[in-house]
Amino acid sequence: MSVTLDVDDEAISGLAADAEFAERPGLVPAPGTRRAAAFALDAAGWVVLSVPGIIGAMQLVGSSTSILVGDVAALPPGPIILLAVSHGLLVVFALVQLVLHGRRGLTLGKSALELRSVSVARVGAPGFRRVVLRALTLWASQLVLPVTGPAIMFASSSWDPQQRGRSWLDRIGGCYVVDVRRGLDPLAAASVAVQGGGAAAPSPAGPRWELVFDDGSRIIAAASGLLGRGPTPAPGEHVEQLVPLVDRSMRMSKTHATYGIDSGAFWLTDRGSKNGVTITLPDGATRTLAPRVPTPLRAGTRVRLGDRSFTLKWDTGMG
Numbered sequence: 001m002s003v004t005l006d007v008d009d010e011a012i013s014g015l016a017a018d019a020e021f022a023e024r025p026g027l028v029p030a031p032g033t034r035r036a037a038a039f040a041l042d043a044a045g046w047v048v049l050s051v052p053g054i055i056g057a058m059q060l061v062g063s064s065t066s067i068l069v070g071d072v073a074a075l076p077p078g079p080i081i082l083l084a085v086s087h088g089l090l091v092v093f094a095l096v097q098l099v100l101h102g103r104r105g106l107t108l109g110k111s112a113l114e115l116r117s118v119s120v121a122r123v124g125a126p127g128f129r130r131v132v133l134r135a136l137t138l139w140a141s142q143l144v145l146p147v148t149g150p151a152i153m154f155a156s157s158s159w160d161p162q163q164r165g166r167s168w169l170d171r172i173g174g175c176y177v178v179d180v181r182r183g184l185d186p187l188a189a190a191s192v193a194v195q196g197g198g199a200a201a202p203s204p205a206g207p208r209w210e211l212v213f214d215d216g217s218r219i220i221a222a223a224s225g226l227l228g229r230g231p232t233p234a235p236g237e238h239v240e241q242l243v244p245l246v247d248r249s250m251r252m253s254k255t256h257a258t259y260g261i262d263s264g265a266f267w268l269t270d271r272g273s274k275n276g277v278t279i280t281l282p283d284g285a286t287r288t289l290a291p292r293v294p295t296p297l298r299a300g301t302r303v304r305l306g307d308r309s310f311t312l313k314w315d316t317g318m319g
Helices: 014-022 032-064 077-104 108-113 128-144 148-159 168-173
Strands: 115-119 175-179 208-213 218-220 224-228 241-244 257-262 265-270 277-280 286-288 295-297 302-305 308-315
Touching: 032 077, 032 108, 032 115, 032 148, 077 128, 108 115, 128 148, 128 168, 148 168, 168 175, 265 277
Parallel strands: 224 241
Antiparallel strands: 115 175, 208 218, 208 308, 224 257, 257 265, 265 295, 277 286, 277 302, 302 308
């Protein structure tokens, strides 16, 4: 398995970028109470995964009085296993948190509290390098001033000179934390970034199939296309349209489904995705598509892929 990391090499343009970002319509700054709750949930994850290691360390200390110095072979294996498991889980948790924060603007706490970190410069994911720098600063504050240091870092959002709730960590990370429960999610709103024909922009009048997504965005379907987190044609395959989608649940496959139009009829095929494709017909009936079997769909059908969905619409082009 390979993991591709987004390295943020784009310069942050200071207060000018901050001001431009803050004025974007639909963005709602994350409230301090939910930011604190998200941080508490992230911290709880660390504490829970540390428990086996703490228990193992206590057992080792308790047994050390009966073991001669240097007699490593006499150490009980149970506590050592607990320490190793705890450290392994903490490393995995740290990597997952960093990768998701850099690529999706998410951590365990932010996902649960419906908050998102968004790059000021790109209005997208913060970028892995920025998130790592932010994490190193937080850890350094803990080393210098245990407990107090991180508390000051997070409390610094209260004296943001621009009064936008940005902490010192946010500035180091070049990001804003926004509330996607009450406002726009910039990552999801920009999730339908069509590559190829059939863009969401106005097109010449005439009958056409449209895909209307759950975030309000829509595209005009080309004669063939792929849907997924990062759809990629198979070797030798030619499609006219690639539609990458942001899926918070991470249940969508990279190339989840393919669609096309034959003799005016729209069809959809599950590309063997892990979590399948579910459709809800206009009469309310729901079923899961058989993998790799083209299925004709009617106008008004709702299609779900992972945590995202779209409704198929037939536009006569009559206005």
